[in-house]
Amino acid sequence: MSAPAARQSARPPAPVVVVLVEPAGPLNVGGVARLCANFAIAELRLVAPRCDHLGEEALRMAVHGGGLLQRARLFPDLAAALADCRRVVASCGQVARDSLPLHSPADALGWLLAATALPAGEAPPPSALVFGREDRGLSTDELLQAGRVLRIATGEAYASLNLAQAAAICLHELHQAQLRQACPDEPGPGAPLPAPSAVAAATPQARDSPADPLGDPAPRAAVEAMLQDAEELLLAVGFLYPHTAHARMAKLRGLLQRGQIRDGEVALVRGMVRQLRWAAQRRSP
Known part of the structure; x- marks a missing residue:
């Protein structure tokens, strides 16, 4: 062979x-x-x-x-x-x-x-x-x-x-x-x-033969961790409010479901969230 x-x-x-x-x-x-x-x-x-x-x-x-x-x-x-x-x-x-x-x-x-x-x-x-x-x-x-x-x-x-x-x-x-x-x-x-x-x-x-040319979606554990990071940051900077966070994050989940986010994209978003959190904390009183 x-x-x-x-x-x-x-x-x-x-x-x-x-x-x-x-x-x-x-x-x-x-x-x-x-x-x-x-x-x-x-x-x-x-x-x-x-x-x-x-x-x-x-x-x-x-x-x-x-x-x-x-x-x-x-x-x-x-x-x-x-x-x-x-x-x-x-x-x-x-x-x-x-x-x-x-x-x-x-x-x-x-x-x-x-x-x-x-x-x-x-x-x-x-x-x-x-x-x-x-x-x-x-x-x-x-x-x-x-x-x-x-x-x-x-x-x-x-x-x-x-x-x-x-x-x-x-x-x-x-x-x-x-x-x-x-x-x-x-x-x-x-x-x-x-x-x-x-x-x-x-x-x-x-x-x-039926493989997706764009690759498989990211593992669910990685997507959930990314969403948790994003929600915590958005609450901290005031983009989300506790009483509306669930509904707004559901819209984000729907967007990700349609887009089928991949490994590299998860890493990109998590990197952005970490940098934004660092920047927000650095400028905090």
Whole structure:
């Protein structure tokens, strides 16, 4: 094998993790774990679950996904669950949500898979697919932590889907996209898709083909730290006021969501904030 081919073959696709925010139904949690096993999702993350995810109901519903459920990682909030992720897609069940742009599952999940190829030997960071609470979904603040927000098209009379049903639709769409990406020369619509093993056997060129030429977004932990720095500075210099800071920072988050800020841009903004803070303190009485 030539050196370039060896370098390419060391570029595995970015793993996708499923994140459930405050799930309340053990049957739903078990059902999603089973779906993760069905569609080869290796990791399930739970944010402050409101049920016993290792109880009898959840494990019985998980069936062969029981091991994945037992290995599920728990987090206190969504920001912590997404800290190591660069590409995040969140599911939204409402028709409109404070002017956030909504995408179809195909568009949003295609973007989720478009991770940039990494140098040989470097493990890719995970991408995340996030689902909200059964009763009220994700808050606007939580949706603003995602790079894309998807909505499953339903009838207008009753748009709400069960959590496990929504996960089934999205994971099926994600798996179809992975198979098409792995075997781009397969016959078109109506023909049977390749076996799941074809994903692992795909050529590096096929896996790398959808990569974003601008690179992946910055890790969520870096973006959150940058926003925290910026908010503290803007409060200190009087640009923000405590009673309006949250709403104005939400607008900034929306701008960054549309722009998909990258590593170098995060470093630039944090450098500006540090210099401005130094200048403000230097001129303080």
